[in-house]
Amino acid sequence: MNSMTTNTAWLQRLGAVPDAITAAVFLSLWMAPLWLGPRAVSNALLTMLVEFVLVHAAGMLGGLLESRAHSRRAQVVALLGFGLLYAAFIAAFALAFGEWWPVVVFAWLLLGKVQDLFSTSPADPQHRQQRQAMWALQVVAYLAAVFATVLLPIPRLGLTEAIQPQLGLTGSGLWVEQPQTVVVAGALYFGILAWVKWRAWAGSVRQQPAQR
Numbered sequence: 001m002n003s004m005t006t007n008t009a010w011l012q013r014l015g016a017v018p019d020a021i022t023a024a025v026f027l028s029l030w031m032a033p034l035w036l037g038p039r040a041v042s043n044a045l046l047t048m049l050v051e052f053v054l055v056h057a058a059g060m061l062g063g064l065l066e067s068r069a070h071s072r073r074a075q076v077v078a079l080l081g082f083g084l085l086y087a088a089f090i091a092a093f094a095l096a097f098g099e100w101w102p103v104v105v106f107a108w109l110l111l112g113k114v115q116d117l118f119s120t121s122p123a124d125p126q127h128r129q130q131r132q133a134m135w136a137l138q139v140v141a142y143l144a145a146v147f148a149t150v151l152l153p154i155p156r157l158g159l160t161e162a163i164q165p166q167l168g169l170t171g172s173g174l175w176v177e178q179p180q181t182v183v184v185a186g187a188l189y190f191g192i193l194a195w196v197k198w199r200a201w202a203g204s205v206r207q208q209p210a211q212r
Helices: 003-031 040-066 072-097 101-117 125-151 180-211
Strands: none
Touching: 003 040, 003 180, 040 072, 040 101, 040 125, 040 180, 072 101, 125 180
16 A cells, blocks of 8 residues: 555545534534524524535636636636635625624635645546546535425424524524524535545545555
8 A cells, every 4th residue: 555545545534524523513403502502503504505605616616726728827817706706605694694704714715726726736637536526426415405304394303493582593594494404404414425435435445455
């Protein structure tokens, strides 16, 4: 087993941890919505809205970074243009919910994309294919989680009508009026991502003996 294969396997394994933790937090809010504070469910809803924008952005920006039809300078200009467009959506969410952290999260994502542009190593076709497959998975998993919680009856558990006024939810819509749908959708979405990443790591481990 070479060092590059080992590093890739460990990155795949660690990549499942944040999604697994996030899924567990969403699931815990379904049963105990106030254990992380009165705004925890509201922040969970905001996280799902931001994630929707980021998944879309990842597809657009990823395609831009992989394009070889334009110069690096043109890619940077286009990247910053897309970044400002998506930042406007994030800023709207932040203002609506009175939270500023989504802007910081998105800025960090954009910074990472700019850093990728100036990487000296050429794009690996296999890694590019993996990134495209992961982006497609995110889209399918997000839509599946949302539609499942819209179409299926989701019990309230800890998110009772009596406790709902304490959650700081404003506006209207299914996620606001029935917050159990958004926390279950988040648990399903991030849980699917964690499971797939863990399976990818497990598959790479099984293939390693044959690559020695």
